[in-house]
Amino acid sequence: MRDPKTPLDTDNTDQRLFDKRGVMENLAAASRSTFAGIRFVLTDMDETLTYKGRMSARTYDALERLQGAGIHVIPVTAAPAGWCDQMARMWPVDGVIGENGGLFFRRDGEHGLARRYWHGDADRENVHDRLLEIADQVRARVPSAQWADDQAFRLTTIAFARSADADANGAIVAALRAAGARTTINNLWILGWLGDYDKLAMTRRVMAENYGIDIETGRDVILYCGELDQ
Template identity: 60%
Template sequence: MLPLAQADVSIFRNVRFVLTDMDETLTHHGRLAAAAYHALERLQQAGIKVIPVTAAPAGWCDQMARMWPVDGVIGENGGFFFEREPTRHGVKRNFWHAPEHHEKLAEELARIGQRVLTAVPSARFAEDQKFRLTSIAFAQPHDPDMAAAILAALRENKADTTVNNLWILGWLGGYDKLAMARRVLAETYQTDIAVENQAVLYVGDSTNDAPMFAFFRHSVGVSTVTRYLSEIPTAPQWITNGPGGVGFVEAANVVIAAQTG
């Protein structure tokens, strides 16, 4: 990793999309600062499409897509894309799975959740579980052995898994943040990220950002990513000075400078 402060901003001239994790990337200690929110707005004003890519539940993502200065939100680690309708207050919902499979998948996820609770009696669903549509989330425990047991139980039940600083997440379908980002940019924005890799800058902070760090040439970790490097096969190319939203502002600044310089 190289300090983002040392980057020649001209290398970001072709960036048209900023994709970003939310928890502890846009936020810091669970709070969204005014400067980070303003950075989202400034990116849009500079003509950049802004899409949070998060493990957060559908309920949170619906609110973000409607009210934040973003173009849409990929949520629950790739389970859906909520696209803001630019001329209305509505949201267009696009799911990884076809609608006819939703009920069956929800039932299977509920069964898996109960099996995990049976296998790990001390496990607890995340408080936001009631707001989820495509995943099951367990509160991240302080005990690493308990976290490992929850992950093992999810995997024994054929669930896809990831972890971040808030949740241990399980879902069905074989997708991840990168797979849904690839689909969204191709279908909604007619951009093949395999061909136009430099069109995207990704900002993240932890383990579930690993596929994005590995794929995108313009990948940025906020400073706290150093806590998770042992769990990330490919480190981000750049690292910010500040944590969370402070680091995100640094990333936004270099993209905006590249567009206006």
């Protein structure tokens, strides 16, 4: 994760949160008016809501208090559909954007779940089959490539475990791209997917379709917590 003492490019951020060096201040130091208009909190999950893979009771309580105050909280993550299903059903959140933008799950009633995917119903099976073909190609080109241990719970992405060998990771990324997949590497996985989307694109769609919010013109009502990757 980024060192909080390292200056950020703050051209598109609220200058009230930064000191004269461009270093982010402690949020507790901000005046109440800074966040008075916030209606949505979009947040990364791994090492943002969690620390070393675990979520604390204090963090869960904060999510519940935000929900109780009428703030819509939406995790935006590369985590697999299986994890997102559980989060959307049981966490005090409004919904979850998962698999790097491939899906949006939202609680529907007491026990149901509304599922929205980037690809339409007519395309999803073909996309899934093509991703499995690409995975076979990657593993043929990079014999050391290993599935991520959560691959069984994924619907719209393929994920490989990160290696300590940077060259091996680079070879997996190159093989994914050569097969036509989009890619990203985060602190847990090397991801591949098909489609012209990412976390930001799905966030735009979810906010517009579910809340009538354009994230470019409505940025004063949205707070994002997490790293700046997509």
